[in-house]
Amino acid sequence: MPDSRSRYSVAIVGAGGVVGHKLVEILEERQFPVERLTLLATARTAGSSLLFRGRPLTIEPAEPERFEGVDIAFFATPAEVSRNLAPEAVRRGAVVIDKSNAYRDDPEAPLVVPEVNGGALRGHKGIIASPNCSTIQMVLVLKPLEDISPLRRVIVSTYQSVSGTGREAVEELRSQSREVLDGRAVEAKVYSRQIAFNLLPHIDDFTPNGYTKEEMKMVTETRKILDRPDLAVTATTVRVPVEVGHSEAVWVETERAIRPEEARAALTRMPGVVVEDDPVRAVYPTPVKAAGRDEVFVGRIRRDLSSERGLVFWIVSDNLRKGAALNAVQIAEALLRGGLV
Amino acid sequence: MPDSRSRYSVAIVGAGGVVGHKLVEILEERQFPVERLTLLATARTAGSSLLFRGRPLTIEPAEPERFEGVDIAFFATPAEVSRNLAPEAVRRGAVVIDKSNAYRDDPEAPLVVPEVNGGALRGHKGIIASPNCSTIQMVLVLKPLEDISPLRRVIVSTYQSVSGTGREAVEELRSQSREVLDGRAVEAKVYSRQIAFNLLPHIDDFTPNGYTKEEMKMVTETRKILDRPDLAVTATTVRVPVEVGHSEAVWVETERAIRPEEARAALTRMPGVVVEDDPVRAVYPTPVKAAGRDEVFVGRIRRDLSSERGLVFWIVSDNLRKGAALNAVQIAEALLRGGLV
Numbered sequence: 001m002p003d004s005r006s007r008y009s010v011a012i013v014g015a016g017g018v019v020g021h022k023l024v025e026i027l028e029e030r031q032f033p034v035e036r037l038t039l040l041a042t043a044r045t046a047g048s049s050l051l052f053r054g055r056p057l058t059i060e061p062a063e064p065e066r067f068e069g070v071d072i073a074f075f076a077t078p079a080e081v082s083r084n085l086a087p088e089a090v091r092r093g094a095v096v097i098d099k100s101n102a103y104r105d106d107p108e109a110p111l112v113v114p115e116v117n118g119g120a121l122r123g124h125k126g127i128i129a130s131p132n133c134s135t136i137q138m139v140l141v142l143k144p145l146e147d148i149s150p151l152r153r154v155i156v157s158t159y160q161s162v163s164g165t166g167r168e169a170v171e172e173l174r175s176q177s178r179e180v181l182d183g184r185a186v187e188a189k190v191y192s193r194q195i196a197f198n199l200l201p202h203i204d205d206f207t208p209n210g211y212t213k214e215e216m217k218m219v220t221e222t223r224k225i226l227d228r229p230d231l232a233v234t235a236t237t238v239r240v241p242v243e244v245g246h247s248e249a250v251w252v253e254t255e256r257a258i259r260p261e262e263a264r265a266a267l268t269r270m271p272g273v274v275v276e277d278d279p280v281r282a283v284y285p286t287p288v289k290a291a292g293r294d295e296v297f298v299g300r301i302r303r304d305l306s307s308e309r310g311l312v313f314w315i316v317s318d319n320l321r322k323g324a325a326l327n328a329v330q331i332a333e334a335l336l337r338g339g340l341v
Numbered sequence: 342m343p344d345s346r347s348r349y350s351v352a353i354v355g356a357g358g359v360v361g362h363k364l365v366e367i368l369e370e371r372q373f374p375v376e377r378l379t380l381l382a383t384a385r386t387a388g389s390s391l392l393f394r395g396r397p398l399t400i401e402p403a404e405p406e407r408f409e410g411v412d413i414a415f416f417a418t419p420a421e422v423s424r425n426l427a428p429e430a431v432r433r434g435a436v437v438i439d440k441s442n443a444y445r446d447d448p449e450a451p452l453v454v455p456e457v458n459g460g461a462l463r464g465h466k467g468i469i470a471s472p473n474c475s476t477i478q479m480v481l482v483l484k485p486l487e488d489i490s491p492l493r494r495v496i497v498s499t500y501q502s503v504s505g506t507g508r509e510a511v512e513e514l515r516s517q518s519r520e521v522l523d524g525r526a527v528e529a530k531v532y533s534r535q536i537a538f539n540l541l542p543h544i545d546d547f548t549p550n551g552y553t554k555e556e557m558k559m560v561t562e563t564r565k566i567l568d569r570p571d572l573a574v575t576a577t578t579v580r581v582p583v584e585v586g587h588s589e590a591v592w593v594e595t596e597r598a599i600r601p602e603e604a605r606a607a608l609t610r611m612p613g614v615v616v617e618d619d620p621v622r623a624v625y626p627t628p629v630k631a632a633g634r635d636e637v638f639v640g641r642i643r644r645d646l647s648s649e650r651g652l653v654f655w656i657v658s659d660n661l662r663k664g665a666a667l668n669a670v671q672i673a674e675a676l677l678r679g680g681l682v
Binding site: 233 | 550553588
């Protein structure tokens, strides 16, 4: 049991959202040494309350003064909110762990998946960025391969669940599914088109090069986390009618051939990764099985039959946990271990 | 109006299945010159009846004698049924168009997508194979690119609907979806696991090399249809909770760079292909939009940012129409045009 000097004042900005809720849940689950928890949000959800350690906490409006005395501030907010408020928190002495896209490309801000590049936290300047969900689960699997032989090329197609968009998207998937099953007209509000029993090759906005921002995040974030600024990465990101859990079909080419058994052995040793790979017995990761779990699951590991330096696999993880809230809390834990708060 | 000498006795084996029904529908839609239509099936569905040109036709048991006098026999049957009965049909003078996997690898049997390699029909020996759904839609898009510059490598991830498995799978998706929405226990019969709001990286059986048969079909069939026996093709095939319409995220490398505009222009000219590619206006193919349509839709056409010889795109098609019944009927039409029946 840590004494009171090793307990911290923690704030969660964006506490009213899906990831905010998960942060509260995971801080409690992992017995994070919270002295005081402050829940903040923009006007829309301020006023509602959440249970933490059995006691209701009211979500307060996110004003800069609320960061006085806060040691660690988790931001689960849109990028513009992070850009406005994170510097206010840092100015008042907090370390910010930001889940948004605001600081991921900032060379001053480490972009961290603790099992992969926890060392990047040393010398941080107050703001640490947590990567996008689809990147986190991929780099956890890429890192042990990169350590065997440098990666030359990564090609990924994603199958991303609607909870990545937020609570309204989960409700839209459920209500549209009922509409389709009942033969009623389908109403689309959150997405531009029907998502129930459908697929949308469209996540986040399109950029002038024809890729979505989500696809570009997978390129730039993977390069930064693996410290491989020139790594060839190509992504197609697709929204699928799944509630929780993102999946990815990945093809990589490495400098020297990595045998599937060698990859499996390295991935089995990787913290945070679980190999589920016995397809003949129908053992492979699926989003329904991965939902609610902390680990990143990998299976279907096999050689590219037309290139001995090619390897193919299938990665699934809970996008709300390791893909969002859990990774942020693990960053905080690594900061504490390293005496970096 | 063709005279009676240019009308044909047609049989459909497997008339009770999803593809069998589509064959009846499409023969009527396209005013195929049918003189007489014989519907055949194994014991399970024999006895039921289907409407053709407003008249009910009874499905009869598929006995070899039924092929007497038949000119064209469509097989929408499991491979072992095709292997048993197709030679009986040929022996009695019919030309067989087989949708199963039985003859696709047979060097004596052309494997045909008419717009791509219709010429392969010349000199057929009585059995013509129609490719797997996921291959058909991909080769229609690959062919115009191959004609600009030879392909060096194809990497594809699929998003395949449950109707590819059959009618019971569509019912299972619907009933499981209701079970999930109502918070009831989910029952899986057709698939090894829950498919509603889930993904299964598992289509057809696994082979010893770690790939499924579905994935290997995409390799061997693409090579045969494009007449590129050494083409590097790697596939990951995934079942998704969509009723009708298969989608594919495809990455290709070509000998020389093909600009996206050049690819779009070539694909716009390709019969059977429709370019839907204005992503900023949310114009891209989706399975719900492609269902019930004859064309193969392609969009999200963009350059691989890390390789100027790399091109990425997204293909969607109705797996029951162009992916199955329509392609078979188009093969028959090509045979008639070529005087090959």
